[in-house]
Amino acid sequence: MALDPAVVARLGTLELRARTIVEGFLSGLHRSPFKGFSVEFAEYRQYMPGDDLATIDWKVYARSDRHYVKKFEEETNLDCHVILDVSASMAYGSKGITKFAYAQALAASLGYLMNRQRDAIGLTAFDDRVVAALPASSRAGHLHAFLVTLEQLQIGKSTNVSKPLHRLASTLTKRGMVVLISDLLDDPGEVIRGLKHFQFRGMDVIVFHVLDQDEIVFPFERATRFEDLESGDEILAVPALARGDYLKAMRGLIDRYRRELGGAGIDYQLLSTNQPLELALLSYLSTRGRVL
């Protein structure tokens, strides 16, 4: 059963949230997400009581009459970079959860899931600049660092999606996967160009477009003064009069992202903050399966 994002948001730590989401998600999957995992042989060492008998290399025993066990080094499948938008516009929320909180939980869940899959996880948070960066790694304890970094993030200032994207794209050398979590309330052309930069660098990209339900349906009734979360600009609008044009503009924005990103081979997933996060995880796994 899918968990309500607002309920999940009330759970204690981000790690707990992530684990609750992912474990619940995985238990519901019929197909193991661990298929395709690979490990590399590292060394032999002498058998010690308590070692798994299955790891004893019986051929070596036949040759040397000693018990050796195979020591494998876990191989990282992918470098996964989570790029999280922490600009001020992400602070909007109408149903008990902000877009930022939703994006945080989504990033944490993805990190947790990636870690479970032995993928290296990295994190880049940005507003109009990069505010936090954690290189991709699959080391033990990296998940904790990932989650702590994620938890310590604060809402920033105005958005400039393309600039951090270009900057991150130019630093990544290893093939991997980029996950952008943002409300994408920026110049669509610039955003799409930034994402294509990753593609150009051989990265697979998945975009989670996080919007609040109010931003999608514009349910306001009374004449309202709308204050821009980033610029502070104010607009007094009569919803009855403005609704039509607003929804048209919003649909236009979403359609453009869906059309142009889809055309470029970039996965695009629109998420409303009232939708369960499992939807995003499923989308991620689908993309990952295609990459591997």
Next chain:
Amino acid sequence: MTFLSPLYLIGAAAAAIPIVLHFLHRQPEVRVKFAAVRLLRQAPVEDTRKRRIREWLLLALRVAALVLIAAAFARPFFPSAHASQAVGATIVALDTSLSMSAPAQFEKAKQLAKDAIRRAPAGDLVGLLTFADTAQATSPPSADRAVALAAIDGAAAGFGGTRYRAALSAAGQMALAAGAANPTIVVVTDLQASGWDAGERVGVPEGARVETVDVGAPAANLAITNAEARGNQIVASVRNAGPARDVRVSLTIDGKHAADAVQPIDAGETRDVAIASSKGTEAVVSVDDPAGIQGDNARYVVLDNASQPAVLVVTTNGDLRRDAFYVQQALSASAASAGFRVEGVAGSALGTMDAQQLGAAEAVLLMSTRGVDAKSRALLSEYLEKGGGLFVAASADVDGDVLSDLVGGAMSESAVAAPAGRTERHLAPIDPRHPVLQPFSADVATLGLATFRQIATLAAKACDTIASFTTGEPAMLDCPVGDGRALVFASDLDNHDNDLPLKATFVPLLLESIRYVGAGHRRGTSFVIGETPPGVAPRPGFATLTTGRVARRVAVNVNPAELDTQRVSPDDFQAAVARLRDAGKADAQLKSSDAEGRQRIWQYLLAAAIAVLVAESVVSMRTA
């Protein structure tokens, strides 16, 4: 600017509603921190200042619409300059009725009237009218008080009855004609109770003040209130409004003293005194009362019964006992006092009469048209054209065609039974002021006691419906025909189709109807002052009345009602004066209504209100 219906201006108070709502429901501005403001920029947005202006504009438009609608309903108009120039006026109404004619009584009244003139506020116009049965403007309102004082000196008491209604109405009209806004009407009178008819209310101008100046009760008076011949006797009713005394009543016949009778009468008592009569034509019964009112000391009686006119009752056989029992009983009982004889005639015999014979009849009561031939119809039509009176009881014996011929219009008549499932059909006056129905005005409900089982449907364009049935059909039509008059009653009078003859209202209704239709052809021998026909002087005595080619002697007496010395208090008098001030109000209302009707400002206001409401709708949509 003034208003025809100013009460509607109260509705303008509703303008406070949007104002109060505006301030009560003034909600703090809704502010939302929003992420996608950038997308809203492409939608129509509002400027804060413009919105505030729009809100105030909206409020102003709503208030204006309500005020305009209220003002339109109040029907404003600009009064003429003439109407706004009102002056004060004092109108003195001096009672000159018989009861004021006692020696010293009228002199006192004149002195009080002069005092009232002198007492009038400086600058007031002053006018004088004298009144009895009618009112005469003796001195129209003017600033010269000497004119009014001189008019009082020239006034004299007469033989008429007291009619306060006539006095107050005339005084109101005088004040209105002079343009007086709040006149004072001073009534100088002996406050005789009979001056107010039962249930009568009078209208005086709005704002008029009515004062009474009491002349006081008349001194001890002896009056003959009635005298009539009964067989070989003359019976006189003598009222003693003074100390107990022996009253000598004298009878004079044709100018010669015939007999005397002495009767002791206690104070305040009325006694009938019978005196043996002798042959003659004109009898005068008199008492000697030099200190009291002189006009009531004698009563005049015409003794020649043969000269009494007849009421012809046309039935199928002419036998009233058989064909018109109730009518015969009712008319015979009152014939003596009413001054006419009752004769029955068969419809078939009507044609044997000549015009002169029929012309001698005071009225014709047509209860059947059986046997009434073309000649009879022509005779009746001629009789009506020359001022005769016809009362038709439209029973099953009366033919609609004959009726149409007689009343000269399209009269349809057909019997109609009571509606199915409904047996009660009663009489209901439409015009209670009609002379036939006026005597019932104090208790109209008595007319509704009779139940009508079957009626005739009547319709004639030339006739007025003065009474109808409770089921809606006309019950009594008043039709003028030439110089005469016809009344058509939509049922019978012989207890066949209704029980009217069994009711107490039957006799007075029948008599009033006969009197009414016979008024133009009146043949009575006795009249009271105030009801004398043209050609007969309104003073007690004998006179010659000529109708057509026939001349006859008639007696004229003072109205017995005027001899009633009962008085009302000034408070009761004031209570009788209607505060509604209908007369003045109606007149002023009429003028105002004319002015308002010409200017039609309400239409412009209503159009403006509609325009404002349209504007309000447009602004409201943009401000939601």
